Amino acid sequence: MKLSYKGKSAIVTGASGGMGLTISEKLSKNNISVLMLDLKSPNKDFLKRNTNCQFKKVDVTNFNKMKSYIEVFYKKQKSIDYLVNTTGVLWFNKDVSAVNIKSDIWDKVFKINLKSMMYLSKIIFPKMKKNKFGSMVHISSIDALSGDDKPQDAYGASKAAMIRLSKSFAIQFASSNVRSNTILPGPIETGMQVRWKKKPIAKKNLEKLIPLHRVGKPEDITNASMFLLSDQANYITGTELIVDGGITSKP
Numbered sequence: 001m002k003l004s005y006k007g008k009s010a011i012v013t014g015a016s017g018g019m020g021l022t023i024s025e026k027l028s029k030n031n032i033s034v035l036m037l038d039l040k041s042p043n044k045d046f047l048k049r050n051t052n053c054q055f056k057k058v059d060v061t062n063f064n065k066m067k068s069y070i071e072v073f074y075k076k077q078k079s080i081d082y083l084v085n086t087t088g089v090l091w092f093n094k095d096v097s098a099v100n101i102k103s104d105i106w107d108k109v110f111k112i113n114l115k116s117m118m119y120l121s122k123i124i125f126p127k128m129k130k131n132k133f134g135s136m137v138h139i140s141s142i143d144a145l146s147g148d149d150k151p152q153d154a155y156g157a158s159k160a161a162m163i164r165l166s167k168s169f170a171i172q173f174a175s176s177n178v179r180s181n182t183i184l185p186g187p188i189e190t191g192m193q194v195r196w197k198k199k200p201i202a203k204k205n206l207e208k209l210i211p212l213h214r215v216g217k218p219e220d221i222t223n224a225s226m227f228l229l230s231d232q233a234n235y236i237t238g239t240e241l242i243v244d245g246g247i248t249s250k251p
Contacts, residue, residue, distance in 0.1 A: 001232060007082050007134075009032065009082070011034075012024045012027070012086065013037045013085050013086060013087045014085070015034075015037055015038045015042070017040075017086060018188070019218045021046065021218070022222040023086065024036050024053050025049075027082070027226075033077055034050075034053045035056065037056055037069065040057075041055060060112065060120075061119075066119060066123065067119075070124065079127065080127045080134070083134070084137045085117060087139075088159070089112050089155070091105065091109070095155050096151065098151075098153040106154045109154035110157075113155070113162070121169060124136075125178065129176040133177050135229045136166070137183060137225045138165075139182070140159045140160075141185060142184045142242060144156060144160035166180045170239075179233075181241065183224050183228070184243065186215075186243065186245055187206055187216060188220070203215060210245040211246030224241050
């Protein structure tokens with residue numbers, strides 16, 4: 001099945017991370033203009049190779065600055081058709097049980113992971129509504145589905161809230177032909193997983209638990225995102241797509 005795209009412009013947040021970069025690149029190769037937003041800059045070679053991409057350095061919790069960059073992009077493109085929200089922080093050593101976590105860490109995680117999603121909806125949905133077209137993909141996590149005896153409670157709770165918020169968006173925005181879905185990745189090999197570089201055995205042990213016997217790659221999430229954005233998924237909204245190598249299917 002060849003995927004097609006009615007839209008011509010996209011916003012990608014967390015765009016310089018492993019998932020964000022591959023998603024931005026795939027959008028660009030489909031002749032979609034991409035505004036990449038992140039605190040970290042992509043390397044210059046990436047922007048040279050992907051001429052449909054432009055980058056702006058911004059903290060996604062800074063509503064006014066993020067809005068100003070998106071407004072400039074919108075005026076030039078005349079529409080914002082797609083949003084891929086890959087923003088997320090997972091602080092292994094600081095994000096612990098809710099019983100023990102520091103309140104400021106809890107608040108920061110929720111502000112980055114969840115409040116930014118609210119900000120993006122405020123900025124982008126009115127533009128999609130005006131054009132009667134749009135598709136949003138929010139990257140949650142399989143951590144949203146279960147508890148853990150070695151928890152990152154702020155991360156898991158914020159990612160669970162993203163699912164609920166996306167479902168609400170799907171209902172609210174459907175009459176404007178705007179779709180909203182979430183992807184729940186399992187273990188993915190990105191820069192966030194520095195622990196695997198320090199302890200390669202931990203990665204190998206994890207892969208033994210995954211039915212497909214490997215951790216995921218950013219491309220796995222990109223492929224799922226591109227499908228949900230595509231015209232071929234135009235009857236899919238308010239749902240979650242688990243991309244985890246089968247690990248959540250185990251008893």
